[in-house]
Amino acid sequence: MKLAIEILVSCILIGLGAYSRQPFWESGFTQAGFITLLTFIITFITTNFKRLKLTLHLFWLSILQERVRFSMAYLYIIKIDDRYLLVKNFNFGHYQLVGGKYKRFERTQSILINDFDATDDLKLRNSGGMKDDFALFVPASKALKFIDWFNSRKDREISHWREFYEELIEGKSSVLTQKNFKYVNYYFKGAITTPIHRTSGWNCKEILQYDILELIPTNEQEDELRELLQRGDTEYVKWADQELIQCLGHCNREQRLLYKIGAHTKWALNMKWDRA
Numbered sequence: 001m002k003l004a005i006e007i008l009v010s011c012i013l014i015g016l017g018a019y020s021r022q023p024f025w026e027s028g029f030t031q032a033g034f035i036t037l038l039t040f041i042i043t044f045i046t047t048n049f050k051r052l053k054l055t056l057h058l059f060w061l062s063i064l065q066e067r068v069r070f071s072m073a074y075l076y077i078i079k080i081d082d083r084y085l086l087v088k089n090f091n092f093g094h095y096q097l098v099g100g101k102y103k104r105f106e107r108t109q110s111i112l113i114n115d116f117d118a119t120d121d122l123k124l125r126n127s128g129g130m131k132d133d134f135a136l137f138v139p140a141s142k143a144l145k146f147i148d149w150f151n152s153r154k155d156r157e158i159s160h161w162r163e164f165y166e167e168l169i170e171g172k173s174s175v176l177t178q179k180n181f182k183y184v185n186y187y188f189k190g191a192i193t194t195p196i197h198r199t200s201g202w203n204c205k206e207i208l209q210y211d212i213l214e215l216i217p218t219n220e221q222e223d224e225l226r227e228l229l230q231r232g233d234t235e236y237v238k239w240a241d242q243e244l245i246q247c248l249g250h251c252n253r254e255q256r257l258l259y260k261i262g263a264h265t266k267w268a269l270n271m272k273w274d275r276a
Contacts, residue, residue, distance in 0.1 A: 054144075057196050061140035061205060068143050068196065069121060069204050072134040072150060074160050074211040075099035075268045076186065080222070080229050083239040086265065087167050094260040095238050095249070097268055099213075100163040102134040108156045112136065116146045123202055143207070150209075151191070160186070160213055173236050180224050185216040192264075194273045212268045245269055 061068065075097040078085040086095040104112065109132070112118035121135040138146045150156065164184055168176045189212040199206045217225060229239050238259060244251060246269075249261040267273050 051144075054196065058140045058143045061143075061196075064140075066140050066205060067119070067137040068140050069137050069199070069202060069206040070135070070143075070146065071101060071121075071206070071208045073099060073101040073209070074163065074213060075264065076160070076164060076213050076215050077189070077268060078215045078217075078225065080225050080239075082241050083229060084241070084245060084265075084269070085225070085228075086238040086240055086261065087173070088236050088238075089262065090172070092262070094262045095240070096262040096265045098164060098167050099160075099210075100133075100167070102157045103162070104132040104134055104136075105157060111149075111155055115149070116142045118146075121202075137204075140205075147193075147207075147209075160211075175228055175237055176224060180218075180220045184221070185218075186213040187216060188212075189214050190271055192267050192271065192273055208264070210264055210268060212271065242269065 058068070076099050078098060085098060087098055088094075089096050116138050118136045118138050121137060161184065164181075166172055168174075169178055169181055192210045192212060194206075194208045196205050196207055198204070228237065233239060240249075240261065244258065245261055245266055248263060248266060249257055249259045251258050
């Protein structure tokens, strides 16, 4: 909205200059219009230089009055020796790093509706373990503001314990003990945000963001994780090396697909999005 208003004001001033009795370039209206427009352009580019392509794409989508699907999640890199711990995603059938989408709390939900006109992703059920997941649609005109708000971490879930607990201790499975895993420490490695892309299954424009965490196990936690590794793969837990993850589950040695690995697992290890 601010973008449209500033452009409109500039055009009005330039237009007034064109109809004034003074020579076009000498008109105060013209000069004020061009100064306003130039100031806006410089501010716009310097503020959004690192995401200029995204900003322009969203501006075009806002003209078309489209909505953008957002999925906001976090993933744990858990490594023992040269193997990474993966768990099964029962919704899509592939294996991935431990983690999942953030949750929307009551205050968060109110902000999303009132400030961003957000709507639920109706293709994902909003019940059970997926209830109030951070998967939603936001008007393209408010998408940048939404991204900035989310990354400010204000009035939203910021703890990463919930998915770790549900996926490894009690919930989807119980492969680790509460005795040794009363808490976890981790490094925040950074966030991976995909460019706007069309998702075939949803037939919409989409942006995915993953906060990547690297587990710092205590001695007791490392011992228990190593015991889990030694017990070998199961239907729920897999231990994959770097090469297998980069090939998304295809084993070059055996020349076959062992199991599917989600592309976002590869992105997390590389700390970089690609088209996979």
